[in-house]
Amino acid sequence: MSAPADSLLNDADYRRLTHALLSAVESQVDAWLDEDVIDIDTHRSGGLLELSFPNGSKIILNTQPPLHEVWMAARGGGYHFRWDGQSWRDTRDGVEFLQRLSQEGSAQAGQALAFKPR
Numbered sequence: 164m165s166a167p168a169d170s171l172l173n174d175a176d177y178r179r180l181t182h183a184l185l186s187a188v189e190s191q192v193d194a195w196l197d198e199d200v201i202d203i204d205t206h207r208s209g210g211l212l213e214l215s216f217p218n219g220s221k222i223i224l225n226t227q228p229p230l231h232e233v234w235m236a237a238r239g240g241g242y243h244f245r246w247d248g249q250s251w252r253d254t255r256d257g258v259e260f261l262q263r264l265s266q267e268g269s270a271q272a273g274q275a276l277a278f279k280p281r
Contacts, residue, residue, distance in 0.1 A: 172231050172246050180246060181226045181233060184260065185212045187281040188224065201272055220271045222264070233260065237267035 172180075185207065192203045192214065204215040210226030223236040227243075233251055235242040244251040244260045251260035261278040268276040 171248070174228065177228065177231045177246070180251075181210060183281070184233065184251065185210070185224060185226075187261075188212060188214075188264065188278060190281055191278050195276075201274065201276065203268075203272070214268070216268075216271050218271070218273070222267055222271065224264075235260075235263065235267070238271055239267050 189205055189207065189212065192205050195201050195203065202217055206213045206215070210228070212224040214222040214224070216222075220238055223234075225234045225236070226232075227234055230243075231246065232254070233244045235244070242263055243254045244263075245254050246252075252258070253260075253263060261280060264278045265276055268278065
């Protein structure tokens with residue numbers, strides 16, 4: 164039996180990857196504001212990023228360093244993501260992080276949103 168993919172992820176790589184992930188989400192939200200697509204407020208504190216939608220709903224993204232995971236809390240549910248060597252994947256169904264965030268963000272915004280890698 165092989166070791167889980169995240170067992171090869173050291174703490175420094177985890178911090179680098181999660182910082183890049185949260186920064187990419189913030190950059191996408193900033194671009195949408197600049198392009199007058201949607202006004203989503205962001206608040207970042209360390210490994211936590213809060214997205215506040217115009218209707219008052221929120222999506223919370225939170226790093227979990229001891230587990231080497233990223234967690235997402237949205238109206239549609241709570242999700243845990245683990246690095247598979249190439250991308251962050253849902254631990255239950257394997258859906259990629261930005262795909263899930265796009266689904267949940269679209270549902271909460273009431274319009275199609277596509278979060279893309281930077």
